[in-house]
Amino acid sequence: METAEPASAESLQFGALLKRYRVAAGLSQEGLAERAGVSARAISAYECGERQSPYRDTMALLVHALALSPNEAAMLEAGVPCRRGPAGAPAQPAPLEPLPLARTRLRLLPPAGGYVPPLVGRADELAALERHLAGEGPPVLVLAGEPGIGKTRLLREAVWRAEVRGWTVLHGGCRRRGGQAPYAPLLEVLARHLSPQSAERQREDLQGCAWLVRLLPELAGCQIEPPPAWQLAPEQERRLMFGAVERFLTNIAGSAGTLLALDDLQWADPDALDLLASVIWSTTSTPVRVIGAYRDTEARTDSPLVALLADLAQADWAEHRTLCPLSERETEQLLDHLLEQVDAERVECREQLSRRLGGVPFFLVSYVRGLRAGAPVSENGMPWILAQSLRQRVAALSESARDVISAAAVLGRIAVRSVLLAVVGRPEDEMTAALEAVCRARLMEEEGRDVYRFVHDIIREVVEADLSVARRVALHRRAAEVLEAYPPDGAIETLAYHCEQGESWAKALEYLAQAGDLARAACASQAAADYYSRAYAAAAKLGDAALPSALDVARKRGFAHFDMGDAAAAVPAFTLMGETAQRLGDRHL
Secondary structure, three states: OOOEOOOOHHHHHHHHHHHHHHHHOOOOHHHHHHHHOOOHHHHHHHHHOOEOOOOHHHHHHHHHHHOOOHHHHHHHHHOOOOEOOOOOOOOEOOOOOOOOOOOOEOOOOOOHHHOOOOOOOOHHHHHHHHHHHOOOOOOEEEEEEOOOOOHHHHHHHHHHHHHHOOEEEEEEEOOOOOOOOOOOOHHHHHHHHHOOOOHHHHHHHOOOOHHHHHOOHHHOOOOOOOOOOOOOOHHHHHHHHHHHHHHHHHHOOOOOEEEEEEEOHHHOOHHHHHHHHHHHHOOOOOOEEEEEEEEOOOOOOOOHHHHHHHHHHHOOOEEEEEOOOOOHHHHHHHHHHHHHHOOHHHOOOHHHHHHHHOOOHHHHHHHHHHHHHOOOEOOOOOEHHHHHHHHHHHHOOOHHHHHHHHHHHHHOOEEEHHHHHHHHOOOHHHHHHHHHHHHHOOOEEEOOOOEEEEOOHHHHHHHHHOOOHHHHHHHHHHHHHHHHOOOOOOOHHHHHHHHHHOOOHHHHHHHHHHHHHHHHHOOOHHHHHHHHHHHHHHHHHHHHHHHHHHHHHHHHHHHHHHHOOOHHHHHHHHHHHHHHHHHHOOOOO
16 A cells, blocks of 8 residues: 655655646546546545655556656656655665556547547446456447547547556547548558567567468568468458458457457448458457447448447347437536636536537537637637538438438427428428438437427537528528418417518518517517517518508507516607608607
8 A cells, every 4th residue: 555655845746747647638636546547535645745656556557547658757757756665665766667568559549639538427338348348248349329429539448448457459440531441440450550569579479470461461571471372262362361360469469358449430341341240250269359439320221330230239249339418417527627728708608508519528529629729610609620520411411311401400409390391392202211311310310200309409500500591591481481381379489580581571570570469468578579679670671561560560569668667668669669650641649
């Protein structure tokens, strides 16, 4: 047990450096403690100087948990004057030695700027990761979810935890299009593992892997025996190549085994998935486990990936976890951390921010980082990178699906299916397929039998903001025409809004005045005054022909203010009423 001793200047130096590195990594004391496998009380004691130097193994755990560079690790070590051995042993200086972890540290590349967001919530998923790294359960753990939900962040956490536990970790990911080598990402991580190794280490790792040259021609001439010169049938060569990969993964295994952490598998080609399947099915004889992540919004039910996952699940060889948005409490925790260094005046109401961004970690992190960095914002007040990520998801849809989501954005966060179909005006079969595609992309979701809802408010905002003015006006006008064909049933306000936005001024005047009357009857005087004000503006668009209606709504607006006891606000309304009456030639007002 580490001994608590009076704080010294040197121990305080170590604690200050530890705190600096922890904050830079975006970790709380509890987060660092969990990642390093030490107590939160110990982290607190180190940072405030209550404890002196940690044991050598504890220091190594901290260095690995913080992902420090060699120079950073040396600086942290320099803040420690000496180390204590077991009880009664003399204090002695000792250089920092790494734990016997993986032979290589192929980390998930951090986001731009090196920022790693804090990991909030995900208790069930973290428990599943721990079981998986302990060798329990199926050899494959699959993380699925919409873009930005936190799959990559969990993979990064898995890499950190696996290295500490003695796994050799090979991490890689697929790319969306172009420039991706065959069998990616598996061959890329194999090559990246080999490139920094010494000739002696390469020779050991490649023992018995001659057929790997067929997959990685750059190995020819390296520390690997050449494959036989004779020709084989393609299917036989493929079998031997796959066997060489399995042997290689066995050769490089750490004390716990080899972990493949693979991201964005929805973009893996069929050959790569065949190779991955071969590796997985061989895990009964090789010390290999796999953690894979994919966007279920971009994996069609008939895709090779989904077929592979179905086969694995049927054989009980894979555990599948679908990530959901953070809970309200978890969203608040993440926002509390992210907003620590943001000017409060630049932050909108947290409740509104949480509602707009919907508990998706990428949305929250991108929005707040944009505020912190002063990044350019789009017309609807969000960072460009956040809006662009959503535009890519919409752009991947078919033309009919894009028409559907555009019309839905104009109708509001919730759209009734029958109204949506009538606004778009396409054949029902085509519309049904389009709606299914939009829901599969997790942009909208079904709610009941006949209602569709945007999954997050920010999606609707981006879609609507990207519509041209002419397109937006036309869709609002069409929505008003469709809604007029339905019994109002409390939809007067919605109908008035669409007429107004669709620049159908005569209809807008009529329905805005009705909405004001309904609000006043319900004793919602402020809302009534607002409706009457908008009705007067619509009348102004119609010119002298609408003066009688303008006079009426101006009078009603004045009395609505009187209803609230606000005589000062009523005066301008009655003044406007008088001016309108004079224009009509009525001089008795």
